[in-house]
Amino acid sequence: xxxxxxxxxxxxxxxxxxxxxxxxxxxxxxxxxxxxxxxxxxxxxxxxxxxxxxxxxxxxxxxxxxxxxxxxxxxxxxxxxxxxxxxxxxxxxxxxxxxxxxxxxxxxxxxxxxxxxxxxxxxxxxxxxxxxxxxxxxxxxxxxxxxxxxxxxxxxxxxxxxxxxxxxxxxxxxxxxxxxxxxxxxxxxxxxxxxxxxxxxxxxxxxxxxxxxxxxxxxxxxxxxxxxxxxxxxxxxxxxxxxxxxxxxxxxxxxxxxxxxxxxxxxxxxxxxxxxxxxxxxxxxxxxxxxxxxxxxxxxxxxxxxxxxxxxxxxxxxxxxxxxxxxxxxxxxxxxxxxxxxxxxxxxxxxxxxxxxxxxxxxxxxxxxxxxxxxxxxxxxxxxxxxxxxxxxxxxxxxxxxxxxxxxxxxxxxxxxxxxxxxxxxxxxxxxxxxxxxxxxxxxxxxxxxxxxxxxxxxxxxxxxxxxxxxxxxxxxxxxxxxxxxxxxxxxxxxxxxxxxxxxxxxxxxxxxxxxx
Numbered sequence: 111x112x113x114x115x116x117x118x119x120x121x122x123x124x125x126x127x128x129x130x131x132x133x134x135x136x137x138x139x140x141x142x143x144x145x146x147x148x149x150x151x152x153x154x155x156x157x158x159x160x161x162x163x164x165x166x167x168x169x170x171x172x173x174x175x176x177x178x179x180x181x182x183x184x185x186x187x188x189x190x191x192x193x194x195x196x197x198x199x200x201x202x203x204x205x206x207x208x209x210x211x212x213x214x215x216x217x218x219x220x221x222x223x224x225x226x227x228x229x230x231x232x233x234x235x236x237x238x239x240x241x242x243x244x245x246x247x248x249x250x251x252x253x254x255x256x257x258x259x260x261x262x263x264x265x266x267x268x269x270x271x272x273x274x275x276x277x278x279x280x281x282x283x284x285x286x287x288x289x290x291x292x293x294x295x296x297x298x299x300x301x302x303x304x305x306x307x308x309x310x311x312x313x314x315x316x317x318x319x320x321x322x323x324x325x326x327x328x329x330x331x332x333x334x335x336x337x338x339x340x341x342x343x344x345x346x347x348x349x350x351x352x353x354x355x356x357x358x359x360x361x362x363x364x365x366x367x368x369x370x371x372x373x374x375x376x377x378x379x380x381x382x383x384x385x386x387x388x389x390x391x392x393x394x395x396x397x398x399x400x401x402x403x404x405x406x407x408x409x410x411x412x413x414x415x416x417x418x419x420x421x422x423x424x425x426x427x428x429x430x431x432x433x434x435x436x437x438x439x440x441x442x443x444x445x446x447x448x449x450x451x452x453x454x455x456x457x458x459x460x461x462x463x464x465x466x467x468x469x470x471x472x473x474x475x476x477x478x479x480x481x482x483x484x485x486x487x488x489x490x491x492x493x494x495x496x497x498x499x500x501x502x503x504x505x506x507x508x509x510x511x512x513x514x515x516x517x518x519x520x521x522x523x524x525x526x527x528x529x530x531x532x533x534x535x536x537x538x539x540x541x542x543x544x545x546x547x548x549x550x551x552x553x554x555x556x557x558x559x560x561x562x563x564x565x566x567x568x569x570x571x572x573x574x575x576x577x578x579x580x581x582x583x584x585x586x587x588x589x590x591x592x593x594x595x596x597x598x599x600x601x602x603x604x605x606x607x608x609x610x611x612x613x614x615x616x617x618x619x620x621x622x623x624x625x626x627x
Contacts (some may be wrong), residue, residue, distance in 0.1 A: 139171035140192040140364050145179045145199040151342075152198040152228060158344035159197050159226075161479070162353065170360060174481055180208035188215050193364040196225040198341050202238035213243055219332025222363030224356075227341025230290060247328060248337055249296025256288040257315045260342070265324055266312035266522055269303045270513070273362040274325070274336055274355055282351035284324070286343035291319045297519075297592040298601075300326040303336070305521050321595045325355070334363040386440040387421040387609060391428055393447040399530070400446040400473050402588040407445040407471070408593055410600065433457040441467035441607050443475035446585060448486070459485055467578045467607040472585025474568055476532070490581065491544040491574050493534030499558030502528040502586055506551040507570060515609075516571070516580070516602040517547050526568075526570075526596055527589040531557065536568040538574075547571045548599075571599070578610055 144163065146156050158378055163174055172193075177183075184207045194215070204212070215221055225248075232245045233253045266281045267472050289306060296302075297336070304325040308318045324339040337360045346352045390411055392404035409426055415422045423439075425431065428449055436442070436457050437540060448470070449455045462468060478495050487494060508523045531550060538544045548571040550557070557563040570583035580603045591597055 118326050118352070140173075141190055142167075142172050142174040142193045142195060142360070142364070143188070143191040144174050144176045144195045144197055145180070146176055146197045147199045148178050154344040155227070155341055155346065156198050158347045162347050162356075163195075164303070166357060166360070169612065170357070172360070172364070174228065180204045183208035183211055185211045185214060187211070188220065191221055191362065192296070193222045193224070195360075196223065196229045198226050198228040200228050200231045200235065201241050202231070202235055202251075204241070209241065209243075216247065216331050218334040219334075220476075222333055222365075223335040224359045224363055225335075225337045227288075227290075227339060229337065230292070230339065232292075235589065244419075246299075247331065249298075249300040249326065249328065249365075251279055251292035251294060251296050253290060254293045255291045255312070255317050257311070257317050258288070258516040259286060259313065259315075260286045261311040261313060262317055263287065263306045263308070264520045265304050265306050265340075267304050268512075268519055268521060269301065271518070272301075272303050272327070274327070274358045275303055276358055277353075277478075278351050278358075282349065284340045284352070285345040285349070287340050288342050289315075289316060289317070289322070289324075290339060291322070295319065295321055296326060297321065297323055297594050297598055299330075300328045302326045302519055306339075321521060321593075328505065336363060387438060388415075388423070388441045388443060389431070389436075389439040390422065390424040390443045390445060391426075391447065392424070392427055392445040396446055396473065399587045401586070403472070403585045404445040404592050406588060407443075407585075410597070411443065411604075414601065428454045431457065436461045437466065439466070441469060441604070443604070444468070444470045446471065446473045448474050448476075451562050455483060455486070460577065461603055462489065462577050463522050465578060469604055469607050470581045471577070472529070472532070472583055473583050474585070489574060489577065491538030491541040491572065492538055493538045493541075496533045496535040497563060498530050498532050498561060499563050500530065500561035501559060502530050503557060504528045505531060505557065507548050507555045508551040510546045510549055510569075514545075514547055516599065516606050520595060520599060521601070523551060524595045525593075526584065529584050529590065531563065531568060531570065532583055533563055533566060533568050538569050541574070541578050543574055545573050545575055547573070578607055580607055 144160070146160070148156065160176065167174060180203075183205065188211050194212075216223060230248055230251065231253050232248065232251060233240050238254065262283055262285050264281055267275050267278055269275060270280070278396040284306065289311070300323070302323040302325070304323070306322050308322055325336065327334075327336050337593045338355070340346055340352065344361045388411070392408065394401055403439050411422060429451060432453070433456070442458075442461070449458045449555060475490050476495055477483065477490070504525055504527055506523055507515050509520060511517055512522065539546045548569070550568040550570060555563065557564050571581065573580050582600070582603060584596065
């Protein structure tokens with residue numbers, strides 16, 4: 111009787127487990143856990159996804175187990191799997207044990223993760239509170255809205271070097287999707303791989319985010335991870351680009367930790383930087399719009415220094431920094447002014463010619479026939495201020511160098527907050543040593559009302575490759591730090607200047623930056 115009872119008890123346990131664990135699991139090269147939400151409006155996508163996984167598992171040599179409840183999930187359960195695929199399963203209703211296990215799995219790099227669509231339904235749903243850790247994992251977002259009537263949309267790949275995007279067309283169509291929007295853009299806290307052009311929605315929709323990432327990874331986590339916002343329609347599995355991304359993601363996310371992919375794909379960019387010194391120069395004796403920008407710029411750089419990641423100093427008196435003192439700084443940021451006295455100019459010239467770093471905004475590069483500083487004109491690429499629009503206006507910015515470290519995680523174009531945009535004669539682009547990264551799009555013309563820029567080349571971000579420098583035309587008024595894409599541009603530019611020497615070559619890990627004679 112004991113044997114029979116034990117056998118019956120075991121049978122009941124197996125049956126109960128089978129109610130939430132099923133699928134074609136086999137002993138293969140690696141094991142995948144697929145978490146699904148069955149039934150409802152996403153059933154078509156989920157069923158198509160499971161069928162595709164069955165076929166793909168033979169090619170990629172993996173076995174998978176499907177579960178549609180987190181009841182069996184704990185640390186021991188997850189330890190069997192090299193990859194978790196969250197196939198439209200929401201981030202709420204998880205057991206406490208499952209939450210702890212999944213958090214450890216991601217934070218400690220115990221395996222990889224791929225999430226689709228419904229995995230970003232973050233908020234208070236079905237009586238459950240929002241899982242804050244999961245929100246942070248996906249970029250600090252909260253679900254806001256969606257296109258209930260569904261729409262087709264054109265997706266553009268931003269990071270062509272990432273393994274998930276290997277062999278994927280530069281742009282492709284996502285059919286019949288809801289294109290979730292969020293309360294904030296995840297871009298500042300994640301690495302965006304692709305975005306959707308909201309103007310391409312068919313039928314059109316007023317539900318938009320502006321800059322709208324749709325595929326991203328969170329490189330701050332040890333686990334390799336990728337989130338795909340698409341995941342509503344089974345038609346996705348008719349798209350070769352979608353299937354290629356999914357296949358790439360399986361191979362990449364299951365094969366190692368975040369540190370490994372960083373070293374393999376972006377070796378120079380992911381090198382740990384030594385502690386460095388930054389000097390921010392600004393003036394309060396300028397027009398109010400330029401002072402407003404400088405005040406917000408100071409706060410922006412102070413926030414970058416949270417945790418005292420680097421030594422940050424600010425000054426309104428550049429005369430207090432002769433060359434012997436200035437050379438101790440790895441970068442000088444000029445927010446709204448440039449050197450004026452002969453002594454200040456000579457110190458800055460020596461600093462830059464001996465490998466110093468410079469990041470200048472807007473008025474910091476202003477020069478005309480009264481400036482009388484030929485070296486500075488050459489330093490900026492030979493251009494002299496010619497005209498500007500008035501009043502300040504937002505504009506469409508286009509990328510000239512999609513693969514440059516400063517721009518490769520930016521969209522091909524974006525709308526920059528209102529500013530006063532300088533045009534230069536001759537255009538810096540005509541200088542063989544200048545590399546233009548971003549420009550005003552031609553669609554902006556005529557630009558202005560009182561003062562009008564009617565046409566012509568207007569670079570807005572460029573570097574003179576003879577120096578370790580970057581110039582950004584933005585910097586007028588108090589709206590310049592309101593846009594996530596533009597703030598990301600500023601962070602990229604700051605970091606890039608610090609990660610290059612005066613010849614533009616990346617430093618090797620641990621190399622540091624030298625400004626010696």
